[in-house]
Amino acid sequence: MRQRLQDLDWIGLYLWVLRAAIIILVVWGTIATIIDNPYSPRQWIDLIIFGIAQGSMYALIAIGYTLVYGVLFMINFAHGEFFMSGIMTATVFVATPLAATGFMNRQPLLSLLLIAVVAMVVSMSIAVLTERAAYRPLRKAPRLVPLITAIGASFFWQYYFRGLFGSQVIPFPVPDVMKGTASILGVEILKTQLTVIVVTIIMLIGLNLFIMRTRTGKSIRAVAEDKDTAALMGIDVDRAITITFATGASMAGIAGLLYALVFTQVHFFMGFFPGLKAFTAAVLGGIGSIPGAAVGGLFLGLIESVGPSLFLQGLGIPAPHQLKDVIAFVMLVLVLIFRPQGILGERLTEKKA
Amino acid sequence: MSETNNFDYRIPLQNGLIAGVVALSVSVIGMVTLLAQRYLIAGWLTLGQVILFMAPAAMSYLAAGKAPQNNRGIALIYGFLTGLISALPLVALILLNEVIDLRQFLPNVSPALIEILTFGRGTVAGSLFLIIVTSVLGLVAAGLYLLPDRIRRPIFSGLIWTFFFGMFSEILSDRLRTFFGTDFAKLIIESKALRPVVAVTIFIVTASLSVLWSRRGDKVKGRMAKMDTKSQNRMRYGLIIFGITLMLILPLLLGTYLSEVMNMILIFALMGFGLNIVVGFAGLLDLGYVAFFAIGAYTMGVLTSTGDLGVAGMSFWLAIPICVAVSMLGGLLLGMPVLRMRGDYLAIVTLGFGEIIRILVLSDLLKPYIGGAQGLLKINKPVIVGIPLIKPDQFYYVALAGCLIAAFISYRLSQARLGRQWMAIREDEDVAEAMGIRLVNTKLLAFAIGAAFAGLAGAIFASKLTSIFPHSFNLLISINVLCMIIVGGMGSLPGVILGALALVGLPELLREFAEFRLLMYGIVLIVMMLAKPEGLWPSAIRKRELHVHDNEDYEDYPEAMAPRAETRDPGLEGPSHL
Known part of the structure; x- marks a missing residue:
């Protein structure tokens, strides 16, 4: 103990003060909110379920960041655009015509499957195209170079799709059966939110099986571990990387559909902030780790949804929900100060981080 | 096969x-x-x-x-x-x-x-x-x-120049009208486009110039190289004096609109110099640089506004040092928790800080002090000897002064002990620490000085617009500045200016195509990174690093031989490859 006190320099002191201040604020705010009790239990449950649904989407998008980071050590800034491109295209070319002909309400499951497939395929194609044209030639470049390319690709796709489908918000037709609420264990849940949660669980299980149990998954893991050795073992590294991108993008495509179901609209700019949040979620959970992405997404979604009401309401801050992103990013900073490797991340060697 | x-x-x-x-x-x-x-x-x-x-x-x-x-x-x-x-x-x-x-x-x-x-x-x-x-x-x-190269090259340069003049014909016409009168301008340009005769003339002139340059260029270069050091120095000073004179009389040549564009370029270049210290010299990837820009701008706003929200009603010149100091303090406070992180974690955390500042500025929480979404209005313009610098061609000198100061400080720092410490950290943190460099202090200084420059830019920006709104301080600015220094050439000071001209100036000039501005921006970034990752005007060291695998560069830089390849910066480099 004494040794630790002696080691403490002024920056360490500052960090401790910072941590203490934030914890005191959070505890104080929570107690004040609980005493004040501004919400009914029903509202709290709604907030939590919305948080879980939002977090599920973040988790699905975060998978793409984490997979690519795991393999290439690169922040794929354009991933949010993969998420947007699939559902935009599917909405314009599939969902809207299906809804106009009434097919969507007659065969809701089939329609949604069709939309999902189109969204996934478009997202995947965009991702593979981007990888092939913009990232692959830069594999050996210094780290900042692919990052800039990714930023460029992000701008490019955003404004490409804006040109393609226009800058207006496009409504997404939700089939009638998905409207309203369902009752589970005595709790009323919006059907769309229930769908989001269920689909996310299925996708995550499927992804885990794919990565852990198949030969292709094994090759991806091998490439993530060590590209050169993997190549020596006869693994086609380029192919594994392409599949990594495609897998991440297909998850993003599904997330896009879920997003459209919950928010009932799509827009060319819709990928930007979810992408940013999902990357935050991936770092929170421990970047490079798939369960980490899931946990990080869920954590972020919950904190964003519940945090403002729980921590800030009691402090008498006006319109606390405006500050949900502040809470999310403060959480990120806190987690990284306490646990630099993220919640579930393995401690990366200095070279990798 | x-x-x-x-x-x-x-x-x-x-x-x-x-x-x-x-x-x-x-x-x-x-x-x-x-x-x-x-x-x-x-x-x-x-x-x-x-x-x-x-x-x-x-x-x-x-x-x-x-x-x-x-x-x-x-x-x-x-x-x-x-x-x-x-x-x-x-x-x-x-x-x-x-x-x-x-x-x-x-x-x-x-x-x-x-x-x-x-x-x-x-x-x-x-x-x-x-x-x-x-x-x-x-x-x-x-x-x-x-076609053989000597014919093809002039044709290409002719085509490119003709295209260039055609693109900027509107600005060209505006300038021609100012200097030579409306009739002459109409002779050259007809409803925003070059007249066919003019286009052909431009093509022929530029193509012949290209032929001339390819024949005589080498001789001129050779004569330059043969000059002794004294006359080379004399020539360099001559160029510098010429450059300064040009900068001073530029607003007279450019007119109001182009001066306005120039002001934006200078403000961004100022930020670029700051971020260049953080990313280019010290190798700390900061994606939330706009935070300090916002801090500077809002400090200026609160201190000098004559509206409801102003607290001090200070003059511009009095407020400037305070803005810089406040941003510097912000840099220290935000820098301390994050500087022990490396690489991408640092990037995402700084990005978070940028967003936090923007959301706080926009929120109802701070609205009573800085106006929330309604913004901060009626910020003072600088006044010099009783003359308020209102018009863009007057304000130009303020932005230029800020930019020159930043360039001078950056240049001196890059040659100084501190600058070399930063570069050592960029190259390899562990080795730098082993050499006795105090990592955290040195990095904090980079952060603080970078933040100070951004604060200065923000203050000038606020004063230029006289009213500021939260949406001016979004992530796009951070990304824009980062792209600027990378396109210009990391760690290179002329590169910052070139980057600002290319990524701020050109889009401003091509406003009629605003809808596709960011699309083109994206393409330019990708193509640039694929074709010339070291930037338009790379610093010598960085160029050497990027081409360390090319054999011919070993001949150019015998001191950069193979062993260096293994000691590159882990923070900026991808996983090792064969």
């Missing part, structure tokens, strides 16, 4: 399809239709046509390059076929549009677009005509490839 002397159908097919998809893309996203309203050469050539046919021409040129050596016939056929195939996606679009109305899906497939694509000749005849045009274009491009 590799080096056959035979015709290979895959080359024109591949090139043609790529060109076709690009041409189709620029059509369906609406670029062609929008740009077709803008003539480059009056009555002859629109910008839309240039955009539409650029890809077919370029891909035909490349296809000709892939033909077997010394086989001109195959090269020409490759060019022709590439052009032909590149028209097919467009023809498919035209025909498909006859069957179903594509406009319900793609709002930009309008009758106007079809009119442009078919040259107003109806579906069948128009499609055929389109195919003929691209085929001939492909043939011409292939022919151009086959």
Whole structure:
């Protein structure tokens, strides 16, 4: 103990003060909110379920960041655009015509499957195209170079799709059966939110099986571990990387559909902030780790949804929900100060981080 | 199979399809239709046509390059076929549009677009005509490839310069009107486009200049190199004096609009110098740099505003040091928790800080102090000896002064002990620490000085606009500044200015195409990184690092021999490769 006190320099002191201040604020705010009790239990449950649904989407998008980071050590800034491109295209070319002909309400499951497939395929194609044209030639470049390319690709796709489908918000037709609420264990849940949660669980299980149990998954893991050795073992590294991108993008495509179901609209700019949040979620959970992405997404979604009401309401801050992103990013900073490797991340060697 | 002397159908097919998809893309996203309203050469050539046919021409040129050596016939056929195939996606679009109305899906497939694509000749005849045009274009491009270098080069530079003058004809016309009168301007430019005669003249003049330069350029360079140190120095000082004079009289030459653009460039260059210290010198990837810009701007706003929210009513000059100090403090406070992180974690945390500042500024929490979404109004303009600097061509000098100070400090720092410590940290943190550099302090200084520059830029920005709103401080600014220093060349001071000119100046000048500004921006970033990752004006060290694997560079820089390859910075470098 004494040794630790002696080691403490002024920056360490500052960090401790910072941590203490934030914890005191959070505890104080929570107690004040609980005493004040501004919400009914029903509202709290709604907030939590919305948080879980939002977090599920973040988790699905975060998978793409984490997979690519795991393999290439690169922040794929354009991933949010993969998420947007699939559902935009599917909405314009599939969902809207299906809804106009009434097919969507007659065969809701089939329609949604069709939309999902189109969204996934478009997202995947965009991702593979981007990888092939913009990232692959830069594999050996210094780290900042692919990052800039990714930023460029992000701008490019955003404004490409804006040109393609226009800058207006496009409504997404939700089939009638998905409207309203369902009752589970005595709790009323919006059907769309229930769908989001269920689909996310299925996708995550499927992804885990794919990565852990198949030969292709094994090759991806091998490439993530060590590209050169993997190549020596006869693994086609380029192919594994392409599949990594495609897998991440297909998850993003599904997330896009879920997003459209919950928010009932799509827009060319819709990928930007979810992408940013999902990357935050991936770092929170421990970047490079798939369960980490899931946990990080869920954590972020919950904190964003519940945090403002729980921590800030009691402090008498006006319109606390405006500050949900502040809470999310403060959480990120806190987690990284306490646990630099993220919640579930393995401690990366200095070279990798 | 590799080096056959035979015709290979895959080359024109591949090139043609790529060109076709690009041409189709620029059509369906609406670029062609929008740009077709803008003539480059009056009555002859629109910008839309240039955009539409650029890809077919370029891909035909490349296809000709892939033909077997010394086989001109195959090269020409490759060019022709590439052009032909590149028209097919467009023809498919035209025909498909006859069957179903594509406009319900793609709002930009309008009758106007079809009119442009078919040259107003109806579906069948128009499609055929389109195919003929691209085929001939492909043939011409292939022919151009086959020309000897000394003829081809002047043609290219002539084309590029003519295009350049055509693009900026509006500004050109404005300047001509100021200096030579309206009549002369009308003689050169007719409704925003070059007159055909003028275009041909520009082409001939620039092409001949290019010929002249290629013949005499080497001699001039040789004479320069032969001069002794004294006269070289004299020449350098002469150039510097010339540059300073030019900078001082620039607003007189540029006029109001261009001065305004220049002010934006200078403010961004100022930020660029700051971020260059953080990212370029010290190698700390900061994606939330806009936070300090915002802090500077809002400090200036609160201190000098004469509106309801102003607290002090200070003058600009009194507030400036306070703004810089506050931003510096912000840099220290935000820097301390994060500087022990490395690489991408640092990037995402700083990005978070940038967002936090923006959201706080926008929120109701701080609204009573800084105005929330309604912004902070009535910020003071600087006053020099009783003259308020209101017009852009007056304000220019304030921005220039800030920029020059930042450039001077950056230059001195880069030569100083501190600058070399930063670069040591950039190269390898562990080795730097072992050499006795105090990592955290040194990094904090980089953060704080970078933040100070951003704060200065923010203060100048606030004063320039006299009212500031939260949406001016979004993530895009951080990304813009980062791209600027990378496009210019990391760690290179002239690069910052070049980057600002290219990524702030050009988009400002091409405002009529604002809809596609960020699309072009994205393409420029990608192409730049693929073709010239070290930037437009790289610093010598960085250039050496990026080309450490190229053999010819070992000869250029004997001191940069192989062992250096292994000691590159882990923070900036990807995983190791063979």
